[in-house]
Amino acid sequence: MADTDDASRFARIALPHLDAAFSLARWLVRDAALAEDVVQEAMLRGLTYIRSYREENPKAWVLRIVRTTAFDHMAQQRRVAEVPLDHAAELPDPQRSPEAAFADAEGRTALARAVAALPDELRECIVLRELEDMSYRDIARIAGVPLGTVMSRLWRARQMLRGAALERQP
Amino acid sequence: MTNPACERWHLLLQADHDGELTASEATDLMVHLAGCAACRAERDGLAALSEGLRALPRHAAPAALRAALTRQAAMPPAAAPPRPRRAWAGGALGLALAACIAAVMLLPRAPDPDAAAIASHIRALQPGHLTDVLSSDQHTVKPWFNGRLDYAPPVRDFASAGYPLLGGRLDYLAGRDVAALVYGRDRHIIDLFVWPSDQSGSAEHVASGYNTVAWNGGGMRFVAVSDLNMAELRGFAALWGDAGR
Ligand SMILES: [Zn+2]
Numbered sequence: 001m002a003d004t005d006d007a008s009r010f011a012r013i014a015l016p017h018l019d020a021a022f023s024l025a026r027w028l029v030r031d032a033a034l035a036e037d038v039v040q041e042a043m044l045r046g047l048t049y050i051r052s053y054r055e056e057n058p059k060a061w062v063l064r065i066v067r068t069t070a071f072d073h074m075a076q077q078r079r080v081a082e083v084p085l086d087h088a089a090e091l092p093d094p095q096r097s098p099e100a101a102f103a104d105a106e107g108r109t110a111l112a113r114a115v116a117a118l119p120d121e122l123r124e125c126i127v128l129r130e131l132e133d134m135s136y137r138d139i140a141r142i143a144g145v146p147l148g149t150v151m152s153r154l155w156r157a158r159q160m161l162r163g164a165a166l167e168r169q170p
Numbered sequence: 171m172t173n174p175a176c177e178r179w180h181l182l183l184q185a186d187h188d189g190e191l192t193a194s195e196a197t198d199l200m201v202h203l204a205g206c207a208a209c210r211a212e213r214d215g216l217a218a219l220s221e222g223l224r225a226l227p228r229h230a231a232p233a234a235l236r237a238a239l240t241r242q243a244a245m246p247p248a249a250a251p252p253r254p255r256r257a258w259a260g261g262a263l264g265l266a267l268a269a270c271i272a273a274v275m276l277l278p279r280a281p282d283p284d285a286a287a288i289a290s291h292i293r294a295l296q297p298g299h300l301t302d303v304l305s306s307d308q309h310t311v312k313p314w315f316n317g318r319l320d321y322a323p324p325v326r327d328f329a330s331a332g333y334p335l336l337g338g339r340l341d342y343l344a345g346r347d348v349a350a351l352v353y354g355r356d357r358h359i360i361d362l363f364v365w366p367s368d369q370s371g372s373a374e375h376v377a378s379g380y381n382t383v384a385w386n387g388g389g390m391r392f393v394a395v396s397d398l399n400m401a402e403l404r405g406f407a408a409l410w411g412d413a414g415r
Contacts, residue, residue, distance in 0.1 A: 004245045007242050007245055008242060008243055008244065008245040010242075011239050011240070011242035011243035011245075012243045014239060015236075015239050015240060015243050018231045018235065018236055018239060019228065019229075019230050019231050020228075021231065022229055022230065022231035022232070022235070023228040023229040023230070023231075026229040027229070032229070035229070036232055036235065039231065039235060040235070043239065045345075046345075048344075048345075049344060049345025049346075050345075052344065052345040052346050053345065064342070065345070068293075068342055071293055072289045072292070072293055075289075075292050075293045076292065101218070101222070102218060102219065102221065102222025102223075102225070103222070107222065108222060108225055108226060111222050111223065111226065112226055112227075115223070115226070126223065129188065130220055130223035130224055130226075131223065131224070131226065131228050132228075135190065136185075136188065136190050144340055144341070144342055144347075145302075146302075151181050151184065151185065152181070154184060154188075155180060155181060155184055158184070158216060158219055161219055161223075162215055162219055165219075
């Protein structure tokens with residue numbers, strides 16, 4: 001039975017990574033309220049898994065539970081209704097070079113939209129790498145895919161994001 | 171623009187950018203970069219993109235969630251009498267989470283991985299998720315799990331009985347990596363999750379339109395999930411019984 005020892009041990013492991021957990025959920029499900037549901041459920045799942053916890057990297061362990069929970073929510077939502085992605089309209093700006101495309105607030109907003117529009121698997125990899133600073137090995141463990149898949153997903157994500165930035169130029 | 175001949179350098183460029191390159195690879199790459207303007211431009215593009223991405227907001231967890239978890243971390247050891255409601259008085263969310271945790275604590279030992287198998291099955295049915303190794307040959311699928319799992323799942327093909335092996339994948343249930351074997355039955359997909367367990371007893375469930383048959387044998391727990399009818403799913407489980415499980 002999960003007792004208060006388990007609960008407090010789990011909380012001590014998860015607490016330092018709570019922001020990372022929420023941020024990942026938020027980027028994956030793209031909705032603040034749903035992200036909160038996902039993290040709550042992930043925390044409950046984590047509590048029930050705590051006795052099998054033997055990972056060397058607690059952040060990767062916590063994020064893996066969060067991503068699995070998030071993908072479960074996303075799969076169930078998709079079963080209810082096939083909702084097309086809201087591809088945000090890009091604002092053309094003749095003045096920018098590719099390198100400057102992300103430099104200002106407007107560029108970052110467009111970049112955030114482009115990240116949100118990435119396929120789920122690519123979005124997951126790029127968020128783990130760039131925002132959570134996870135290594136290839138940790139990303140492979142979290143996403144449950146081989147290292148080579150992580151590298152090719154990252155590459156594709158980056159090409160798509162750079163492509164989106166270039167589209168903003170006429 | 172990108173030179174097609176440089177494609178083989180791209181993942182190395184990226185690995186270098188991500189700090190994942192070995193010293194010898196880095197040397198090769200440096201030599202190439204010195205003579206290739208296209209790859210230098212590619213490298214600068216990666217750097218600019220990273221700078222933009224790292225400036226994106228990391229969303230901070232809601233305060234109520236943090237408060238609830240903080241209190242949970244400070245909960246007294248089991249020996250001391252717990253103060254469930256009081257310890258959680260941290261807004262509606264804290265109470266909700268406390269109620270859920272109380273519910274979990276009332277559950278019998280261990281979560282129900284059998285039920286979690288349905289969620290994994292649904293997740294796997296998304297395009298591109300079903301198999302990591304696509305093969306009807308048990309001698310291809312079984313070794314694929316070597317080094318990916320800390321146990322060797324039994325792998326069998328039942329094509330002659332109308333349940334062909336389609337492949338396998340690594341899945342994740344109840345906090346651990348598990349083997350998922352994928353079988354076909356007419357136009358239905360069966361996921362068979364296998365992991366070491368001292369759990370005992372067979373079980374059948376119907377949930378969310380999916381049938382589940384669970385059993386154990388040889389120190390392993392087997393959970394078959396499918397939208398196939400229960401009679402045929404039982405037939406699939408029986409094949410494993412006949413095969414000595
Ligand atoms: Zn080159």
